[in-house]
Amino acid sequence: MIFSNLTSVFWRCWCSPNLKVVPETRETPIPKPEKFPLLTLREELVDNVLEFMTPLELISFSLCSKSTKQLAKAVRNQPKFKKDCKSFKVSFCPLFQRIVMEIKGFPNTHWQFLQDYGETDRIRDPKTRVLNSISIRNWKPKKQKANLYGSSPEYSDHEPAVFYSIETFSDYFPFGMNKLLDHINDVYNFPNRVMSVNLNSSYADRLMAFYKDKDPLEYWVLECTGLLSDILIKSAFDKQNASKGLFLRCENLSRTFRFDLESFNNVKENLDIYFAKWVKIEDIFNLKTERIAIFGSKLEDGDLRLLINKWREGWNPEWKQFLLEYNQYKVNPDRYFDEDCVEITNGRHKSFIVEDSPVKLFKFKEQKQLRNRNDTVYGYHILRDDGGIATLQIERSFGVFIIQSKNESCFQFSSHRCLFEPRVMWQ
Amino acid sequence: MSVENAPVVDVDEAAIPVEKKMYYRFESNDKKEFRVSELAIQQSETLNRLVEAMGYTSEDVENKPAIAIENIDGKTLKLVFQWCEHHKGEAIPVDDGSVPKIVEIPEFDAKLMDIDNGLLFKLIWAADYLNIVQLLNVSCKKVANMAQGKTPAQLRRVYLLPSDEEDEAAKRAAQEAQDPRAREVEEEFEERKRQGGNSFF
Numbered sequence: 001m002i003f004s005n006l007t008s009v010f011w012r013c014w015c016s017p018n019l020k021v022v023p024e025t026r027e028t029p030i031p032k033p034e035k036f037p038l039l040t041l042r043e044e045l046v047d048n049v050l051e052f053m054t055p056l057e058l059i060s061f062s063l064c065s066k067s068t069k070q071l072a073k074a075v076r077n078q079p080k081f082k083k084d085c086k087s088f089k090v091s092f093c094p095l096f097q098r099i100v101m102e103i104k105g106f107p108n109t110h111w112q113f114l115q116d117y118g119e120t121d122r123i124r125d126p127k128t129r130v131l132n133s134i135s136i137r138n139w140k141p142k143k144q145k146a147n148l149y150g151s152s153p154e155y156s157d158h159e160p161a162v163f164y165s166i167e168t169f170s171d172y173f174p175f176g177m178n179k180l181l182d183h184i185n186d187v188y189n190f191p192n193r194v195m196s197v198n199l200n201s202s203y204a205d206r207l208m209a210f211y212k213d214k215d216p217l218e219y220w221v222l223e224c225t226g227l228l229s230d231i232l233i234k235s236a237f238d239k240q241n242a243s244k245g246l247f248l249r250c251e252n253l254s255r256t257f258r259f260d261l262e263s264f265n266n267v268k269e270n271l272d273i274y275f276a277k278w279v280k281i282e283d284i285f286n287l288k289t290e291r292i293a294i295f296g297s298k299l300e301d302g303d304l305r306l307l308i309n310k311w312r313e314g315w316n317p318e319w320k321q322f323l324l325e326y327n328q329y330k331v332n333p334d335r336y337f338d339e340d341c342v343e344i345t346n347g348r349h350k351s352f353i354v355e356d357s358p359v360k361l362f363k364f365k366e367q368k369q370l371r372n373r374n375d376t377v378y379g380y381h382i383l384r385d386d387g388g389i390a391t392l393q394i395e396r397s398f399g400v401f402i403i404q405s406k407n408e409s410c411f412q413f414s415s416h417r418c419l420f421e422p423r424v425m426w427q
Numbered sequence: 428m429s430v431e432n433a434p435v436v437d438v439d440e441a442a443i444p445v446e447k448k449m450y451y452r453f454e455s456n457d458k459k460e461f462r463v464s465e466l467a468i469q470q471s472e473t474l475n476r477l478v479e480a481m482g483y484t485s486e487d488v489e490n491k492p493a494i495a496i497e498n499i500d501g502k503t504l505k506l507v508f509q510w511c512e513h514h515k516g517e518a519i520p521v522d523d524g525s526v527p528k529i530v531e532i533p534e535f536d537a538k539l540m541d542i543d544n545g546l547l548f549k550l551i552w553a554a555d556y557l558n559i560v561q562l563l564n565v566s567c568k569k570v571a572n573m574a575q576g577k578t579p580a581q582l583r584r585v586y587l588l589p590s591d592e593e594d595e596a597a598k599r600a601a602q603e604a605q606d607p608r609a610r611e612v613e614e615e616f617e618e619r620k621r622q623g624g625n626s627f628f
Binding site for chain 1: 524526527528529530543544547548551552555563564567568570571572573574575576577578579580581582583584585586587588589590591594
């Protein structure tokens with residue numbers, strides 16, 4: 001044993017090469033056992049920790065100080081999180097208001113701040129106040145499961161969505177919720193926002209006025225179910241400031257309701273109007289939104305034919321796609337044209353269309369496989385004398401008129417949810 | 428400490444391929460010695476490179492002194508090597524920064540990290556230093572889990588986060604500490620200018 005120890009000492013002193021892991025000069029702080037000095041870790045490790053927090057935890061962290069907000073923001077600014085956020089949705093309903101966040105890293109999970117108007121904060125503890133305007137007493141989220149698609153048999157096997165909710169209280173309507181939204185929006189580096197307002201809420205007009213003067217939000221949803229005055233609805237339509245998409249779901253509008261759709265020309269990408277009995281085909285002509293979709297209207301295939309003929313005569317609309325849900329269930333695509341056409345086997349490739357062809361109509365048919373059924377897509381590519389091409393795509397009770405771009409290598413088709421998913425999911 | 432008396436981390440013999448059955452000896456900064464299988468060492472990029480560079484034979488391992496890891500103590504190193512032995516042979520996750528990380532803490536790791544925060548801090552520091560990617564992931568996740576259900580005020584206490592006022596005060600103090608030197612440099616510059624030289628830089 002002594003010999004062995006001596007040998008060991010001998011080896012250490014004289015014979016060994018310097019096989020050492022070189023220590024860093026920084027001293028390791030020794031924290032108290034119940035605390036964790038997060039910010040004494042090196043920056044990359046702090047990011048690592050923050051990356052593992054849930055969205056609600058990260059927001060709580062970001063509310064600790066200006067510097068923690070910057071840290072949270074920097075973590076979410078990494079390239080890998082660039083497309084991680086789905087739209088953040090703010091809803092104002094008659095009974096509650098909420099902010100719902102969806103992050104791709106947490107699939108089928110919704111994170112929400114919810115203010116139920118039936119609940120009041122009797123304690124009013126100033127320590128629970130954040131951003132000087134909103135109280136959050138408990139940061140332990142309530143977990144609930146909800147079937148987003150109701151009892152749709154097509155989605156009976158679909159996993160219910162999980163909601164993690166944190167209750168908020170604020171007397172400052174709608175400033176409180178808006179301040180929290182601005183904060184979250186900043187931390188998450190400005191994802192798209194959806195503002196959803198139920199116009200049946202007693203404060204709807206005040207709310208619309210508040211947001212009218214703010215920076216535009218990307219998407220707006222305006223909905224109502226009960227009878228409302230035309231004036232209130234028109235006023236709400238006028239005040240929305242959607243930059244990318246507007247979705248109108250206003251039921252039971254009066255028979256005399258009319259609105260100039262050109263007021264929606266601030267909307268660049270999507271305009272969807274449901275329960276659109278008040279919309280006429282002429283209203284569509286001068287719209288500038290790229291994709292327009294009209295559901296539940298009185299429009300029929302004759303109206304779409306009118307649009308097609310107008311285009312064939314040389315008219316160029318500023319929109320690119322017009323989707324119409326017919327006021328009839330089955331549509332016969334052959335009723336649209338009474339001239340000769342060429343049947344092509346592939347409706348996607350431009351090579352099947354010859355520009356100087358004497359035939360101006362190219363008919364195609366495709367099978368599309370959906371979740372529980374097969375659909376047939378009928379269509380025509382229509383060639384104009386100036387070389388312009390448009391497509392009529394017909395599926396079930398939907399017709400889509402698409403102005404094709406010369407810059408694309410393939411023909412574009414509509415990818416609206418109504419063509420792929422059951423009604424319960426998109427309406 | 429002699430080789431015979433070194434604490435040996437539990438090893439699942441069956442999991443080690445016969446040709447890889449070589450054990451390296453490491454010594455912590457408080458002179459505790461550990462024998463760790465070659466396969467387990469592969470979990471640490473730092474140690475793996477080190478032993479590869481040394482090119483030890485089985486005899487060298489026994490005869491030469493233990494490799495000193497001078498900035499990690501025995502208690503921490505024991506946890507590190509226990510983790511490496513348990514996860515030996517497992518693929519090392521690659522973080523190319525392209526996708527958000529998804530990490531679950533396995534039962535073994537949860538038990539291993541059922542330690543006070545001081546030791547957890549040292550474990551993270553060691554995992555980072557020895558470049559053990561997955562141990563770093565699970566230990567950081569454990570720290571992130573401390574935020575569960577906490578208000579901002581509670582998070583300030585748990586993570587020892589300074590308030591805005593404290594940040595401001597620290598910034599002011601840092602500026603004040605820096606100022607005398609800045610003044611000195613300025614004075615020196617002015618003096619040289621007065622002397623007509625431009626060789627300050």
